[in-house]
Amino acid sequence: MSSTLTPEREAAHDDGDDGGRAERDRLIVESLQTSQRRSEGVKLRRGLTFLLMTLVLPGSAQVAAGHRRLGRFALRVWATLWVLALLTGLFVLLWHSAAITVLTAPLTLRVVQVLLVVLGVAWALLFLDAWRLSSPPEMARRHRLGFALLSLGLAFAVAAGLVASANVVSAQRELVSSVFAGGGDKAAKAGRINILLMGGDAGPDRTGLRPDSMTVASVDQETGRTVLISLPRNMEKAPFPASSPMHKKFPKGFDCPNDVCMLNAVYTYAMSHKELYPKVKNPGAQATKEAIEGVTGLTINYWSLIDLKGFEDLVDALGGITMDVYRKVPIGGGPTHPIYGYVEAGKNRHLDGKEALWFARSRSDSSDWDRIVRQKCVMNAMLNQLDPVTVLTKFNGIASASKEIVATDIPSSQVSTMLDLAQKAKTKPVGSLAIVPPLLKKPADPDFGKIRAAIADQIAKSEAMDAPKPSASAAPSGNASASSKPKTSSNGSGSSDPAKKGVDTSNLSKVCSA
Numbered sequence: 001m002s003s004t005l006t007p008e009r010e011a012a013h014d015d016g017d018d019g020g021r022a023e024r025d026r027l028i029v030e031s032l033q034t035s036q037r038r039s040e041g042v043k044l045r046r047g048l049t050f051l052l053m054t055l056v057l058p059g060s061a062q063v064a065a066g067h068r069r070l071g072r073f074a075l076r077v078w079a080t081l082w083v084l085a086l087l088t089g090l091f092v093l094l095w096h097s098a099a100i101t102v103l104t105a106p107l108t109l110r111v112v113q114v115l116l117v118v119l120g121v122a123w124a125l126l127f128l129d130a131w132r133l134s135s136p137p138e139m140a141r142r143h144r145l146g147f148a149l150l151s152l153g154l155a156f157a158v159a160a161g162l163v164a165s166a167n168v169v170s171a172q173r174e175l176v177s178s179v180f181a182g183g184g185d186k187a188a189k190a191g192r193i194n195i196l197l198m199g200g201d202a203g204p205d206r207t208g209l210r211p212d213s214m215t216v217a218s219v220d221q222e223t224g225r226t227v228l229i230s231l232p233r234n235m236e237k238a239p240f241p242a243s244s245p246m247h248k249k250f251p252k253g254f255d256c257p258n259d260v261c262m263l264n265a266v267y268t269y270a271m272s273h274k275e276l277y278p279k280v281k282n283p284g285a286q287a288t289k290e291a292i293e294g295v296t297g298l299t300i301n302y303w304s305l306i307d308l309k310g311f312e313d314l315v316d317a318l319g320g321i322t323m324d325v326y327r328k329v330p331i332g333g334g335p336t337h338p339i340y341g342y343v344e345a346g347k348n349r350h351l352d353g354k355e356a357l358w359f360a361r362s363r364s365d366s367s368d369w370d371r372i373v374r375q376k377c378v379m380n381a382m383l384n385q386l387d388p389v390t391v392l393t394k395f396n397g398i399a400s401a402s403k404e405i406v407a408t409d410i411p412s413s414q415v416s417t418m419l420d421l422a423q424k425a426k427t428k429p430v431g432s433l434a435i436v437p438p439l440l441k442k443p444a445d446p447d448f449g450k451i452r453a454a455i456a457d458q459i460a461k462s463e464a465m466d467a468p469k470p471s472a473s474a475a476p477s478g479n480a481s482a483s484s485k486p487k488t489s490s491n492g493s494g495s496s497d498p499a500k501k502g503v504d505t506s507n508l509s510k511v512c513s514a
Helices: 007-056 060-064 068-094 096-103 106-133 141-179 245-249 265-272 283-296 308-317 353-361 368-385 388-393 395-405 412-426 448-464 478-484 508-512
Strands: 192-200 211-220 226-231 302-307 321-325 329-332 339-343 346-351 406-408 431-434
Touching (some): 007 141, 060 068, 096 106, 211 353, 211 368, 211 448, 226 283, 226 448, 245 283, 329 353, 339 353, 346 353, 353 368, 368 508, 431 448
Antiparallel strands (some): 192 211, 302 406, 321 346, 329 339
């Protein structure tokens, strides 16, 4: 017996079939969409993984993608660079001085500079190749732009970073080549390295450069303990060693009519008579060094000359210096320049280049002695703040300023020695001696025997600080006692001079404290 469906039942049956087909179609569509999303996610993750592999281990993405020749070459290069880095680290740890000498050599720096540029370009190309291997056209449209930007960003970041590092290396190479010309004497004298620091200003109202600031930094080779010996620019009759060409011209010292042959004029005279030093690059500095040797009785190993007009740029390149300003100092002043501001007094004041320069050199309302003290305070502050991190992070600016304002006969091979001494010096108080009244009663007629004795005594006191203490302390000599509290010169206001405050001027930390 056959069953017959009514029209109503047939319609319901058809509706049921349509509903089932619609449900199946919906499930199929959802399944396809889910599969597509999973595929898109897999492709994105694959691309991101390639980028991460290239960042961490350049060349590994190419190996994983089947481009093994390129990938293996890149991996070998990467491994070689790590081995070289480790060997360099061991070299620095085990043979510090030799490592610094090798690493600061112009040829080494040139090789490193080129290597960094090549490495930066090659690494960036590996990132772009990793982007290509990720098959961007197969990615979801919404992922393509972001992935491309990420790939380009990483490529640019590594390339820019390595090129910037190459620029730092280039600045280092140019600094070493232009500043550290060499010619000094690296042998310690009685266990000390003596460095003449000169600050000069070749202003438009002057004929040539005159080093108005002359300070000898006498550094103990073993401990780094330092004594700063300041000499007045107006000292006359400076004697020259018998070996000096200037000794033949001035056998009785640097003296001439009208009191114009002051200590700071030695530089100008030698530069105007270069025939006296036919094989010397800077006759003025060499002659001044010889004059300082005659005055102090010390053998000078090296000299360094800083243009005070460019000193401002150097301090700004460091980001300024923080120091105690023990007295208010005018900015400007003199017969042709009115006072137009002040470096305000205060503890832990942060000075920019302009303020630091005027604090060091201002003559208004001041004595020569006070000016010498202020220059030493600035030197001391810079010594304490020239740490490796500061130098590294601001090296380009420091190098750029230094090339313009610094000249020295320290050879590049001795840079590591100077850095070691500077690091040692930072850990100990800096001693101080100024050749001023009463040690120097008359600048036109100095008692050089008394000056040399005071310098020798101050150095001996400095060295005694690192020696075992004797059972009975010896009384200080008369010269040291007299030189430790010098009076102000007659041309100063004097009221703010540290010497008149009763401060022990042999202790630079106390002198410079606000």
